[in-house]
Amino acid sequence: MSDELFHFIGGKPVFGTSGRFHELPGIRVPLAGKREVDYAVEVAVAAQDEWAQWQPDRRLRGLMDFLERVSDELDGCPVMVPVWNAAPAVACGNSFVLKPSERDPSIALRLATTFLDAGLPPGVFNVVHGDREAIDALIAHPRVDAIGFVGPSAVAESVQATALAYGKTAQCFHGTRSHLVPLPEPDSDQVVGALVGAGTGPASEAQMATSLVAQFAGRAPDPVVERLAAVYRPDFRRSAGSR
Structure with missing residues (x-):
């Protein structure tokens, strides 16, 4: 019997409703559909209103606490890659929705709880598991202003082209160069x-x-x-x- 993972939205676990899953050894990873992505973005937008009003030095204290916790407890590329996108965005008063690789999903949930433990308001950092359907929903959502991606070259090129077509800022890394x-x-x-x-x-x-x-x-x-x-x-x- 496989355990079922969950999304992490608004500071709490949210189980998937799409009925689609990616199967890993001992774990079922929910694959979000458009409705779930829309909900995550709505929560992030609402949380950003409060977060952006915090003074920069107060945001910095929370992020420094987060980085200390990460350095003590977490390591490796599954941590590094989302943090190099999320940390600058969050530091500047934005909220963030992370769609991690469905092949390596668990560390994203640890990051989300670590942000909470560091004192960031619920909803500033959210996790939505998914495949290309979730990616496309994030790119197309009118309240998502910027897209970051790290992964295979063909996917990165497609993500960047689609994001630019929607008028979004896009930063896509690929090719391990x-x-x-x-x-x-x-x-x-x-x-x-x-x-x-x-x-x-x-x-x-x-x-x-x-x-x-x-x-x-x-x-x-x-x-x-x-x-x-x-x-x-x-x-x-x-x-x-x-x-």
Whole structure:
């Protein structure tokens, strides 16, 4: 018998009503339909009215408490990815609806309760499980102003194109290509050491590994690129861009 997960909306568990589920070992993940997404957005909009009126320093105290709790209790990309979207949005007085991957849903619920424990008002951070139907409902909702996505390239391109068609701000990351740009006149040895470590260190988190170093004409000195080429040969490859 599988346990059934729930959405987390307005500071409390909300069981799915669509009748659709994604099956994981021992867990049934509810897949939200448009009605459930609409409800989550309505709750988030109502919560944002209060949250936006908090003074920035008061919001910051709550977020710092949240980050301390996260660093003590949670770890890994399932935490990092939603937080890098949610934290700046919430810090600026917005509310947030997270649609996590249906393949890794549980950590999102931990994040939601951690936000509550840190003192944020219920409804500022909500979780709605789902598949493409939930994504499309979020993009199309008139009260959702911005969309963030991290995932496969084909899906990211589709999400961004659809969001732009609706006039939404969209930030879509894909392809696991982390970029580094050396500052002008750096210490070449120090920079090369940092780049090599960033490219090879996160062995268990491939999307965190730095695979691209961008060099801008007249800004980043050639010695950095030449030293990198010496370290990485024969695998080092150069490509020319338009800027």
